[in-house]
Amino acid sequence: MTLVQLTASGLRKDFNRRPVFSDISFQLRPGQTLAVAGRNGSGKSTLLKIVASLLSPTAGTVTLTVGGNEVPARWMFRHIGMVAPYLHLYEEFTALENLSLIDRIRGAAHTAAEYEKLLAMVSLERRKHDVVRTFSSGMKQRLKYALAWMERPGLLLLDEPRTNLDADGISMVRSLFEEQRRDGIVIVATNEEDDAVMCDDTIEISAPRRGGMPPPAGEGS
Amino acid sequence: MKKGGFLGVTAAVFRKDTSSEIRTRYALNALFLFTVTTLSIILFSFQSSTVPVQVHAGLLWVLIFFAAMSGLSRTFITEEDRGTILLLKLSTISTPVYYGKLLFNVLLLIALTAILTVLYAMVLPGFIVLSVPTLCISLFLGTVGLASASTIIGALIAKANARGTLYPVLSFPIVLPLLLTVIRATTIAMEQEGWDAAMDEYRVLISYILAINAASYLVFEYIWKD
Amino acid sequence: MKVFQAILGFWLTAVILCAFLFPIVPEITRWYEFPVIPGLEQKARILFFHVPLAWTSVVGFVVSVIFAIRYLRTKKLDDDIRSSSAAGLGLLFCALTTITGSIWAKFSWGSFWNWDPRETSIFVLLLIYGAYFALRSSVQEDDKKATLAAVYAIIAGVTMPFLMFVMPRIIASLHPDPIINTQGKVSMNGTMLTVFLSSLAGFTGLYFWIYSLTVRLARLEFKRSSEGE
Amino acid sequence: MYQFLQDNSLYLVLAISLMGWAGIFFYLKRLGARISRLEKQDKS
Numbered sequence: 001m002t003l004v005q006l007t008a009s010g011l012r013k014d015f016n017r018r019p020v021f022s023d024i025s026f027q028l029r030p031g032q033t034l035a036v037a038g039r040n041g042s043g044k045s046t047l048l049k050i051v052a053s054l055l056s057p058t059a060g061t062v063t064l065t066v067g068g069n070e071v072p073a074r075w076m077f078r079h080i081g082m083v084a085p086y087l088h089l090y091e092e093f094t095a096l097e098n099l100s101l102i103d104r105i106r107g108a109a110h111t112a113a114e115y116e117k118l119l120a121m122v123s124l125e126r127r128k129h130d131v132v133r134t135f136s137s138g139m140k141q142r143l144k145y146a147l148a149w150m151e152r153p154g155l156l157l158l159d160e161p162r163t164n165l166d167a168d169g170i171s172m173v174r175s176l177f178e179e180q181r182r183d184g185i186v187i188v189a190t191n192e193e194d195d196a197v198m199c200d201d202t203i204e205i206s207a208p209r210r211g212g213m214p215p216p217a218g219e220g221s
Numbered sequence: 222m223k224k225g226g227f228l229g230v231t232a233a234v235f236r237k238d239t240s241s242e243i244r245t246r247y248a249l250n251a252l253f254l255f256t257v258t259t260l261s262i263i264l265f266s267f268q269s270s271t272v273p274v275q276v277h278a279g280l281l282w283v284l285i286f287f288a289a290m291s292g293l294s295r296t297f298i299t300e301e302d303r304g305t306i307l308l309l310k311l312s313t314i315s316t317p318v319y320y321g322k323l324l325f326n327v328l329l330l331i332a333l334t335a336i337l338t339v340l341y342a343m344v345l346p347g348f349i350v351l352s353v354p355t356l357c358i359s360l361f362l363g364t365v366g367l368a369s370a371s372t373i374i375g376a377l378i379a380k381a382n383a384r385g386t387l388y389p390v391l392s393f394p395i396v397l398p399l400l401l402t403v404i405r406a407t408t409i410a411m412e413q414e415g416w417d418a419a420m421d422e423y424r425v426l427i428s429y430i431l432a433i434n435a436a437s438y439l440v441f442e443y444i445w446k447d
Numbered sequence: 448m449k450v451f452q453a454i455l456g457f458w459l460t461a462v463i464l465c466a467f468l469f470p471i472v473p474e475i476t477r478w479y480e481f482p483v484i485p486g487l488e489q490k491a492r493i494l495f496f497h498v499p500l501a502w503t504s505v506v507g508f509v510v511s512v513i514f515a516i517r518y519l520r521t522k523k524l525d526d527d528i529r530s531s532s533a534a535g536l537g538l539l540f541c542a543l544t545t546i547t548g549s550i551w552a553k554f555s556w557g558s559f560w561n562w563d564p565r566e567t568s569i570f571v572l573l574l575i576y577g578a579y580f581a582l583r584s585s586v587q588e589d590d591k592k593a594t595l596a597a598v599y600a601i602i603a604g605v606t607m608p609f610l611m612f613v614m615p616r617i618i619a620s621l622h623p624d625p626i627i628n629t630q631g632k633v634s635m636n637g638t639m640l641t642v643f644l645s646s647l648a649g650f651t652g653l654y655f656w657i658y659s660l661t662v663r664l665a666r667l668e669f670k671r672s673s674e675g676e
Numbered sequence: 677m678y679q680f681l682q683d684n685s686l687y688l689v690l691a692i693s694l695m696g697w698a699g700i701f702f703y704l705k706r707l708g709a710r711i712s713r714l715e716k717q718d719k720s
Contacts, residue, residue: 016589017673054310055447056522074442077311087311088304090237092244101240104233105312107226147308373602377595381585390581394574395602398609429609436605440598443519447591452708456701463697467690489686496693656704663711670718 003030004066004079004154006051006185011060013046020046021205024060028185030154033177035199036189042205044189045086048157051187052080066154078106081148083141084159091133095124095143098132102147110150118146122172137164142172149176156180159189174198230313234321238296242325247299248292252333255291256340259284264344277348278407281341282363282400285334289367290389293330294375296322301379315445319376319437326375327368334364354416355409362426363403369430370396373437376444399429455656459649465642466495481639493551495643499650501544501569506654507537508572511579512604515597527593528669530600531583532661536654538576544569564614571610575603 005028012022020043028034036044049055051062053076064071066079089098099115119125122142132140141164148156161173177198180186188195196202242248263280300306309318338360342348350356374392378384406422471481471489481491514530548566549559560566582599586592681688 016587052311054307074314077313080311082311084307086304087307089308090241090305091303092241097240101233101237102308102312105230105237105309105317107230107233107313370602370606377582377598377602380591380595381582382587383585387578387581387585391578391599394571394578395606397571398606398613402613425609425613429606432605432609433602436602440519440601443594444598447594452705459697459701460694463690463693467686467693660704660707660711663715667711667714667718 005029007063009061011057014058030183033181033186033199035196035202037196037202038205045159048159048189052082052157079154081153082157083144083148085163089132094129094131096128122146141165154184156186230317231320234318235324238325248295252292255288271347274411275408278404282404284337288333289330289371293326293371294378294388297375297379315442319441323372326372327365330364330368334360350411352410352414355419359403359406366399366430369433402426455652462646462649466492482636490554495646497547499646500540502647503650503654504537504541504544507533512600515600518597528665529662532665534579536658541573568610568614
């Protein structure tokens with residue numbers, strides 16, 4: 001794993017000229033964790049997507065530095081692992097195929113043993129040859145963790161980390177989280193108090209009100 | 222691209238799309254049904270009447286065009302619809318994704334064109350070709366050009382609503398110069414001997430392919446982001 | 448701006464007067480006479496209006512593509528406003544071209560539409576404009592709409608020259624009818640050419656006048672809609 | 677009357693064109709003035 005540092009400054013996102021949030025700044029060094037809290041529709045997911053550079057902000061910048069060098073936005077994905085409800089897997093492939101296909105597309109080539117290890121970590125080793133379409137939503141969530149963890153990313157982004165997970169799954173997420181916070185960064189977007197208290201810091205986002213209008217609907221939290 | 226290399230990643234995207242297509246047959250089923258229905262409609266309407274050569278050339282390309290319209294946008298639309306595009310975005314940059322999908326579309330359309338042409342020649346005896354090399358070269362260049370244009374428009378359309386109707390509407394003015402040229406080249410193949418009779422047309426087709434691919438390369442980055 | 452408008456007003460008035468009042472004679476003796484173009488005679492006068500209209504619709508397209516490229520670079524919605532305004536105006540001029548063209552075609556060639564190379568080209572331009580606005584209307588979000596429209600304008604801008612190049616070669620072979628070629632053989636004398644070029648300049652000026660109005664209006668609308676919410 | 681119009685149809689077309697152009701010209705001028713007024717309103 002490479003040591004990364006993340007700086008977000010003055011982030012703001014508008015949808016159709018309607019502000020979702022504005023002026024969000026934070027800085028995270030290796031070993032730091034951040035919780036993003038806020039009501040449904042306040043733009044937690046939007047913020048996470050912007051940090052992952054999946055979406056460009058209306059204003060502000062996100063910079064990721066690795067060993068002191070700034071990573072250009074289009075290459076940021078290399079240092080990011082993400083788990084989110086809106087991130088979907090290739091359902092026509094098996095768990096193992098999902099891992100190996102994405103691995104190849106990432107330009108890396110892990111060994112079969114490493115895939116096995118990852119699948120064992122998320123307790124999917126017995127279903128590795130089943131297509132994802134037949135998986136329960138909890139199992140899909142586990143597979144997403146395996147995908148996010150495969151490259152040992154410097155920056156882990158978790159949106160609603162416990163969605164669909166059972167007690168076992170939640171403790172697995174916990175241990176991943178502890179493992180990551182040793183020298184990596186974690187950002188968690190969550191509604192749950194339990195997740196937020198694990199983190200060093202919490203930022204609360206809320207839509208800048210304009211004449212009492214409710215924040216825009218549609219963009220999932 | 223350091224690790225894996227650009228070509229390796231492009232190949233990986235292509236492989237992913239191919240095996241996905243083999244598993245799901247989203248495009249293949251649509252294309253197969255399309256071919257069967259349109260060919261039989263043409264067969265019924267022509268019966269045994271003889272038609273001029275140009276009509277055959279035109280008709281063949283109308284078939285290929287609409288086949289492309291029914292099949293080639295899938296590769297981007299399915300990613301967008303199923304939300305897997307985010308997984309791709311988190312895994313690589315725009316260019317290899319574009320070229321992987323372009324390669325997939327080109328090969329799919331080449332295969333389809335080959336099958337369509339053979340079927341067409343078998344079913345309609347009026348389709349007589351004097352120069353098979355000219356026909357092959359024109360079909361090849363035309364198909365590559367059509368697939369290139371369809372791929373970038375497909376990427377565009379995947380982000381919009383009302384895609385089904387919009388796809389041919391957006392594509393038609395873009396591919397019209399290509400279609401007109403390739404129809405002419407096909408007509409030449411049916412009328413004249415020698416593979417170089419349609420040299421001018423080849424030049425136009427090749428420069429069209431180069432131009433549309435250069436433009437796609439430059440703009441795809443912007444479609445990819447957001 | 449005032450001066451520009453006054454000059455434009457006189458300029459185009461003069462063009463209209465010259466275009467209609469200068470006599471068309473078989474044998475040119477005086478400077479203000481136009482030569483007879485076989486098959487067109489008095490109908491040749493529409494040339495001074497129809498061709499500039501077609502020209503401006505192409506100008507509209509080019510302006511739209513230029514601002515589309517700029518939008519992708521700057522991501523400022525103002526460039527999208529300029530790009531789409533140019534396209535909207537281009538569409539209007541393109542429609543006018545089609546109408547005047549087919550009226551001319553009716554009187555010269557006997558039918559409203561002949562699929563001659565230029566007619567087909569302008570028709571395709573019309574299709575591109577139509578597709579451009581269809582695409583715009585199918586996207587809700589501003590940024591995305593602007594980006595997709597810009598990309599489409601650029602792709603169309605790349606393929607359009609092929610059409611201009613390919614079309615005359617293809618159609619000529621399908622329509623060997625010599626009547627259709629009269630347009631290609633239009634022979635102008637110096638006076639005619641001067642009036643023609645003045646008209647081109649005048650219409651281009653008119654285009655940019657209307658264009659600046661459209662852009663200002665669109666900006667106002669844009670500002671109002673973002674404040675109104 | 678009809679004969680007169682037919683003989684001078686060119687002038688008729690000219691007159692119509694001139695009137696059309698004048699109409700467009702003054703319409704655009706008025707439009708420009710109205711837009712300027714709105715722009716001023718927006719600024720203040």
